[in-house]
Amino acid sequence: MHCSLRKQTKASSTPLLKVENLHKSFRGLKALKGVSFELYRGEILGLIGPNGAGKTTIINLITGFLRPEEGAIWFEGEEITGLDPEEIAKKGILRTFQHVQIFSGLSVLENVLLGLTRKTERKIWHDLLNTSLQKREESSFYERAEAILAYFGLKKWASLPAESLPYGEQRRVVLARAVISNPDLLLLDEPAAGLSPQEGKELVSLLKNLKEKGFSILLVDHDVELVLEVCDRVIVLAFGELIAEGPPSLIRKDPRVLEAYLGEENA
Numbered sequence: 001m002h003c004s005l006r007k008q009t010k011a012s013s014t015p016l017l018k019v020e021n022l023h024k025s026f027r028g029l030k031a032l033k034g035v036s037f038e039l040y041r042g043e044i045l046g047l048i049g050p051n052g053a054g055k056t057t058i059i060n061l062i063t064g065f066l067r068p069e070e071g072a073i074w075f076e077g078e079e080i081t082g083l084d085p086e087e088i089a090k091k092g093i094l095r096t097f098q099h100v101q102i103f104s105g106l107s108v109l110e111n112v113l114l115g116l117t118r119k120t121e122r123k124i125w126h127d128l129l130n131t132s133l134q135k136r137e138e139s140s141f142y143e144r145a146e147a148i149l150a151y152f153g154l155k156k157w158a159s160l161p162a163e164s165l166p167y168g169e170q171r172r173v174v175l176a177r178a179v180i181s182n183p184d185l186l187l188l189d190e191p192a193a194g195l196s197p198q199e200g201k202e203l204v205s206l207l208k209n210l211k212e213k214g215f216s217i218l219l220v221d222h223d224v225e226l227v228l229e230v231c232d233r234v235i236v237l238a239f240g241e242l243i244a245e246g247p248p249s250l251i252r253k254d255p256r257v258l259e260a261y262l263g264e265e266n267a
């Protein structure tokens with residue numbers, strides 16, 4: 001592809017993301033009870049755990065959608081705890097949501113272009129789509145968007161309303177929208193949810209390819225096999241606490257992990 005998707009790799013032993021002792025409660029319910037972990041540049045870190053374990057809450061805390069009662073979050077050695085979502089996005093941390101967020105009424109291309117708002121620092125997405133932009137700026141946006149669409153296999157649908165696409169393709173639109181601005185850290189909340197086995201396989205190769213290009217990813221998913229296949233390391237959350245951490249080969253047979261999931265099946 002002709003756009004530069006490859007990330008610059010800065011050699012550093014500082015974790016890209018460091019999360020320390022996060023606590024969060026909702027109306028007395030302790031959703032997170034002291035969660036700490038690190039994510040290094042260029043790795044895909046998996047975060048798995050049964051329903052309600054607190055996975056989305058962790059993403060919400062990192063991205064500033066929620067604030068922790070206790071604990072701290074550092075990004076590239078700088079503390080970001082309590083910053084607004086917009087400030088955190090500007091630092092290069094982007095997320096996708098557990099439920100697909102497609103802007104209906106907009107085409108696939110427009111949906112992907114919306115991801116450029118961080119780079120252009122335009123707060124209102126309309127700015128990207130109306131004619132007030134300089135022609136040259138606009139054409140470079142479109143060039144990049146087209147390259148991204150091709151990379152995600154969405155080019156043939158570029159001008160169709162995004163909501164008319166099959167669900168699996170809509171999930172790819174959302175990923176393309178996150179990747180277009182070249183984030184330093186991508187937080188993916190259940191990107192495989194609702195995908196067919198074939199679409200799941202395509203997602204695996206897409207994620208592996210993003211890793212090869214140097215992207216750093218926190219991957220939350222219920223599809224444990226997918227997470228174990230794609231990730232360098234995996235952390236396991238149950239009832240708001242990390243119960244295991246390690247490479248996929250060890251996580252696969254960790255009795256605490258098996259128990260957490262068996263508990264879910266019995267429930």
Ligand SMILES: Nc1ncnc2c1ncn2[C@@H]1O[C@H](COP(=O)(O)OP(=O)(O)OP(=O)(O)O)[C@@H](O)[C@H]1O
Nearest residue numbers: 026029031049050051052053054055056057058098
């Ligand atoms: N905004 C909120 N208000 C009240 N309770 C919440 C809120 N967000 C999360 N919770 C509760 O906190 C706990 C952790 O929720 P969270 O969504 O983080 O879990 P999860 O691991 O992402 O689950 P799932 O796998 O079902 O997506 C759950 O008991 C949930 O009901």
Ligand SMILES: [Mg+2]
Nearest residue numbers: 055056057098
């Ligand atoms: Mg969740």
